[in-house]
Amino acid sequence: MLPKFLLVAAARPNFMKIAPIWHELKKHLDRCEPLLVHTGQHYDKNMSDVFFEELGLPRPHVHLGIGAGSHAEQAGQVMIAFEKVCQELKPALVVVVGDVNSTLACSITAKKLWIPVAHVEAGLRSRDWTMPEEINRLVTDAISDLLLTPSRDADENLAREGVAPERVRLVGNVMIDSLALAVDRVRDRDVPSRFGLAKGSYGLVTLHRPSNVDDPASLRRIFDALLAVEAPIVFPVHPRTHKILEAHGIGAGADRAPHPVHLAGPMPYDDFVNLTLNARFVLTDSGGIQEETTWLGIPCLTLRPNTERPITVTEGTNELATLASLPGQLARITAGQWKQGRIPDLWDGRAAERIAAALLELAG
Numbered sequence: 001m002l003p004k005f006l007l008v009a010a011a012r013p014n015f016m017k018i019a020p021i022w023h024e025l026k027k028h029l030d031r032c033e034p035l036l037v038h039t040g041q042h043y044d045k046n047m048s049d050v051f052f053e054e055l056g057l058p059r060p061h062v063h064l065g066i067g068a069g070s071h072a073e074q075a076g077q078v079m080i081a082f083e084k085v086c087q088e089l090k091p092a093l094v095v096v097v098g099d100v101n102s103t104l105a106c107s108i109t110a111k112k113l114w115i116p117v118a119h120v121e122a123g124l125r126s127r128d129w130t131m132p133e134e135i136n137r138l139v140t141d142a143i144s145d146l147l148l149t150p151s152r153d154a155d156e157n158l159a160r161e162g163v164a165p166e167r168v169r170l171v172g173n174v175m176i177d178s179l180a181l182a183v184d185r186v187r188d189r190d191v192p193s194r195f196g197l198a199k200g201s202y203g204l205v206t207l208h209r210p211s212n213v214d215d216p217a218s219l220r221r222i223f224d225a226l227l228a229v230e231a232p233i234v235f236p237v238h239p240r241t242h243k244i245l246e247a248h249g250i251g252a253g254a255d256r257a258p259h260p261v262h263l264a265g266p267m268p269y270d271d272f273v274n275l276t277l278n279a280r281f282v283l284t285d286s287g288g289i290q291e292e293t294t295w296l297g298i299p300c301l302t303l304r305p306n307t308e309r310p311i312t313v314t315e316g317t318n319e320l321a322t323l324a325s326l327p328g329q330l331a332r333i334t335a336g337q338w339k340q341g342r343i344p345d346l347w348d349g350r351a352a353e354r355i356a357a358a359l360l361e362l363a364g
């Protein structure tokens with residue numbers, strides 16, 4: 001019997017990391033049996049199913065159907081359900097990606113059943129323990145057998161924490177594998193025209209961090225700042241943000257403002273990639289979008305006090321921003337004075353090959 005590899009996918013940013021690994025492992029069916037597990041943390045069609053279709057992923061082998069809840073509820077329910085799956089399927093290896101609650105829950109569950117765990121996107125640190133993702137990253141890295149890192153700063157973080165170098169493998173950024181393919185698919189589309197906008201004329205905004213959106217007063221201040229930007233804006237809204245906007249009437253009529261803010265629902269991946277590569281600038285609090293804009297060479301403003309992806313600032317096109325710093329930064333973008341950036345090492349579209357090789361080696 002071939003060793004089973006369980007690949008855990010849970011939330012929107014996981015799908016573009018899991019897909020390239022899945023497709024690469026399918027080339028080695030003589031050596032392993034890859035199986036997809038969806039925890040159901042993201043469950044709306046546009047937060048989940050659409051991505052499976054676009055990324056060529058099959059229906060998950062197992063769907064835990066967990067859905068929303070508090071952090072403890074979500075993690076607890078994933079652990080209870082995933083333990084049963086592990087006991088039944090007896091995988092040789094569990095692969096988790098990123099830093100969401102399901103990453104933490106599945107790594108702990110597997111490890112307590114003595115199943116080896118590989119963490120893809122290991123070693124990133126914001127050093128901000130108020131972020132739920134930072135706790136998820138620290139715990140997952142502390143217990144995983146194989147730490148697959150996207151960049152050298154991640155290796156340095158792990159070394160500083162005393163992690164033995166044999167557990168760490170620098171493989172590059174697997175999300176870029178998906179992005180490179182998507183750019184080839186969508187380069188000729190014109191998604192901005194759906195909003196009546198010309199390519200290169202608008203800012204693209206995404207916001208979903210609890211620290212920015214959960215407090216209505218904070219979200220209102222941010223929205224007022226968006227209306228003050230002297231460019232049209234496209235803002236695909238995450239369900240978490242949508243709830244607060246709607247409950248407090250924030251953003252009503254913004255599409256008719258002198259510099260309109262066009263609100264939209266969560267976007268399919270291909271449409272979003274097209275909107276990104278045609279944007280004048282991106283304003284975000286996402287982790288992955290900081291990396292995607294660096295790879296695409298698009299100016300990125302990250303509305304957070306810190307980032308677990310500092311390489312996007314030191315090498316890429318990203319800068320941290322506050323509401324106070326925003327006008328000056330936007331003026332530099334408009335004046336064409338933004339840095340060019342470079343693509344970090346091993347963000348070359350071939351990370352999944354290196355990951356698959358490391359997984360097969362780990363499984364013996």
Ligand code: UD1
Pocket residue numbers: 011012013041042043044045047048068069099100101102132133208238239240287
């Ligand atoms: C989660 C991750 C975050 C990641 C983000 C990407 C954690 C701690 N957070 O945050 O790291 O950047 O995903 O999107 O794991 N909801 C829906 N439909 C869905 C999914 C969620 O309506 O398909 C609603 C939920 O009911 C909930 C809210 O959105 O009220 C937040 O969902 P949740 O999964 O708890 O966290 P995210 O904010 O999405």
